[in-house]
Amino acid sequence: MKNQRMLDIYLRLLNNREVNRKKLAQEYKVSERSIHRDISDLRTFLLSTNVLSEIIYDERTNGYILQNEDNQKLTNSEILAVCKILLDSRAFLKTEMIGIIDKLIKQCIPKESYLKVSKLIENEKFHYMELQHKKEFLGSLWEIGEAIQKHLKMEIEYERMDKNIVKRTILPVGLMFSEYYFYVLAHIDGINKEKYFENKDDVFPTIYRIDRIQNFKILEEHFPIPYKDRFEEGEFRKRIQFMTGGKLRKLKFKYFGNSLEAILDKIPTAQVIDELENGYLISAEVFGNGIDKWILGQGKDIEVLK
Secondary structure (H helix, E strand, C coil), X not given: CHHHHHHHHHHHHHCCCCECHHHHHHHHCCCHHHHHHHHHHHHHHHHCCCCCEEEEEECCCCEEEEEECCCCCCCHHHHHHHHHHHHHHCCCCHHHHHHHHHXXXXXXXXXXXXXXXXXXXXXXXXXXXXXXXXXXXXHHHHHHHHHHHHCEEEEEEEECCCCCEEEEEEEEEEEEEECCEEEEEEEECCCCHHHHCCCCCCCCCEEEEHHHEEEEEEEEEECCCCHHHCCCXXXXXXXXXXXXXXXXXXXXXXECCCCHHXXXXXXXXXXXXXXXXXXXXXXXXEECCHHHHHHHCCHHHEEXXX
């Protein structure tokens, strides 16, 4: 009976539920001293393992909670922030998104915080709008990620913007998310760059929107990537904000708008060269042609010099 009771208490703590000594004593029809000994035994058990957690007493609520010593669990504020970002991303189908959000919120402690966070995002959950492609691909993300990690080739059937389906054998090197969509970045195996590429010397990967991949197969064939040539998603992300192909380009432009901060945030490689009387002189390094449409959308605020 004691072992079963201790296991139940431990499972409640693992599930971020607060346990109250008095209530547990009433539930199990034992003395509060017995529950106190159970908690002490569980503390001793945790100390004997490599689990970086401890059971602490919360005076505000008169209960016990399980706390990670290395602060690996999200705080309630962090959970709320992540939920807000996820909902705004619109990255998944509604059923997938609600499932992820609910799992995150259940990490809140104590129970009162769970109810507060739930209330704060209740309206956004209800009015959540899915993207038009209506496709599930959470499982695919993990499979593609493993192919990238293990350097395995993939065969894909991909729907282009003109609705035509093309078959490719690709060498996946990166996985990214940008403005609603997930992308796999990959080199095309055996492609004639001189025939099919605008720039035959292009060394950058091709960008594929994952929801447009109709079918894919992970092959058992490895492809080598020398360390010096390995793809770095972080460096690539600094230079691409619009997920379109093209060359690596260097820009120089004048900015006359009211929010320099917005420009520097939008283009991470942007640097202020000089402060002008009515604006700023800025240089940047970007990948692809997507920047062109964005510049046109800025109207008179940007004057391209080079």
